Amino acid sequence: MTGPVGTTPVGHTTLLVAEEDAGTRADAYVSVELGISRASAALLCSESNVVSNGRPLGKSKKVNAGDVLEITIPVRPDPLEIRVELVEDLKIIADDEDYVVIDKPVGVAAHPSPGWVGPTVVGALIAAGYRISTSGAAERQGIVHRLDVGTSGLMVVAKSERAYTALKRAFKERTPEKIYHAVVQGLPDPMKGTIDAPIGRHPGHDWKFAVIEDGRDSITHYEVLEAFGRASLVEVHLETGRTHQIRVHFSALRHPCVGDQTYGADPKLAASLGLTRQWLHAYKLGFPHPVTGEWVQYTSEYPLDLTQSLELLRDGQF
Template sequence: MEDLQFLITPEEENQRLDVYLSQKLPDLSRSYLQKLIPQELILVDGKVRKASYRLKAGEMVMLELPPLTEIEVIPQDLPLDILYEDEDLIVVNKAKGMVVHPAQGNYHGTLVNALLYHVKDLSGINGVLRPGIVHRIDKDTTGILVVAKSDRAHACLSAQLKDHSMKREYYALVHGRVKSDQGTIDAPLGRSKKDRLKMAITEDGKRAVTHYEVLKRYEGYTLIKAILETGRTHQIRVHLASIHHPLVGDFVYGLKKENGDGQLLHAATLGFETPQGKRLEFHTPVQGQFRQALIRLHRMERK
C-alpha cells in the first residue's frame, strides 16, 4: 500500500473530502476515492469521514492506495483513426470525447484501451496506466497524437518535446475579433490557487509559450492557428482566455452558458523525427462539431 498525507491549509478549508482528494490526485476519479472511504483507507485526523465531509484548516488527511501493479488495463475494440504505424510508433487522429489514458478507478473507453487491443506492445516507460503516452490532448480536443510502441521511440519523442523540436499546431475558434494578425503569449502556467481543478497564469508556474496566427475573422469570432513552443496542461485554453479571447465551448476557462460539447480545439499538425532519423509530418482537418461551427459561420457571412 502507498501512504499519502495532506495537511489542510486555510485556503483549502471547507472543501468536500472527495473533491479535495480528486484535485490533489487528478489521476484518481472521485467515484474511486469514494469507494476507499468505507474500507477505512481514507482518514481525517485518524477518523473515518463521509465523502461530503467539509475539511477544516489544520486537519490531516491520510490516504492508503493499493499499488498500481494490481491494476490491469483491459484492451477494448474501440474505433481508431490510424494515420501511420511502424515498429516503433503509431500516430492516431483522436476523436472528441475520448480520454487519452485510464485513471485509477476509471479504466475503460480510453485511447490506451483501444491501442492495447490494436497493438501487442506499447512503451512501458510511463507505467501501467499510461503505456506509450508521450504527450496528451484533452478529452474534448480532437486531433493528432503520436504514441510510442518501443522504449527507444518513447525516449526519442520525449527528447523532442523537451527541446521544442516537435512541431505542434492547433486550430482554435475563439470568441471576439482578434486584432493582431499574429502574436505570442509568454506567461507561466501552474495550478490555480483559487481552484485546484484549473490551471492559471502564476508567477511560480512553469514557462509556457504559445504563438498564434489569425486564419479567418468572422462576426464575433476568430479562427486562429496556435503553435505550441511548450506544452503545458490546458496551455492554449488558458493563454487565449488571458487575452480575452476564450475558446468557443470552453466551459472551464470561457463562457459558462454556451451550448456544445466542449472547446473547439483541434490538434491539426504534428511533426517529429523517428528513432531512425526520418522526419514525419501529419495534418488533419477539423472534424465534427468544429467543422459544423465553421460551416455555419461561412453561411452567415454570405447572407
C-alpha cells in the same frame, strides 16, 4: 461528485490530528497518514468518506489539532488499470515499426487516471492488437505527449522502447512541431502574436489551470486565419506543452475557445453552434523519426462537430 457504482465499505480507520499537523489541508493530511496518493485522498474527501466531528471534510479544508477523522475506505477498481476496449472513431494515420500516429476522437483520454472511467488511447491500441512500448509508468505505456479528453487530433504513441526514449527526449527538448486550430471568441488583437505567460494550477480550483506569477514558462504563438465577428479561427503553434495551455492562454486574453465553459466561454454561443466541447483540434504534428532522424509530418482533418460549427460561422447562421 458521487461515489463509484458498486463500491462497498471494506475498511475503516480513525485518525487523531496531532498539534504539528494543524493547518494542513485535509487531502494532504490523509495522503500522508494513509500512505496513499494525494489524488486518492482528495477522492475520499469528495465522496464524503472523510468525516470530522460528524461532518464530511472537504479536501481543501484545514485540519485542527485534536480533530478525530473517521475514514471509510471503499473497494473500487484500480483507477490506473488499463481498460482494454476498441474505440471505433480512433483512426490510424501512420503505422511505423517504431511508432503509431493516431487521430484521437473527442471523449478519449490519453491514458488511465484517477476519476476517469472512459476509453483511453492506450487501451484502444492494445485492443486493436498494437504492440506498445512498456517504458514509463504502467498505465502510460507508449505515451510521450497527451491531448485533453475534450480535444481531438493527432498523437504519436511509441511502439518500441527505442522510440519511447527518443520521442520523450524530443518532446522534452521541444523539437516536435505541434500545430493546433482553434475557434476563439471575438477577434484577438493583434491578429498575429505570441502569448508568453506562466501557467500553474488555479489557486481556487484544483482541476483548472491559470496564468499565475510563479507558474511554469508557457509560450503560445498564434495567427488569425478567419474572422467571423463573434469568433475567429486561429492557428496555434505551441512552443511549450503545458496542461490546458491553449485554453488557459486564450482565456487569459478574454478570447476563450468557443465551447470551453471551463475557461469562461459563452454557453449560448456554443449551443447555437451545436458544440458540446471546446473548438480545439491538434491539426498537424511533425517530429524527427525516432530511429532515422528524418523529419516526418502528419495532418488531421477536422471532425464532423467542428466542421459543422465552422460552416455555421462562415454562413453567419447562428
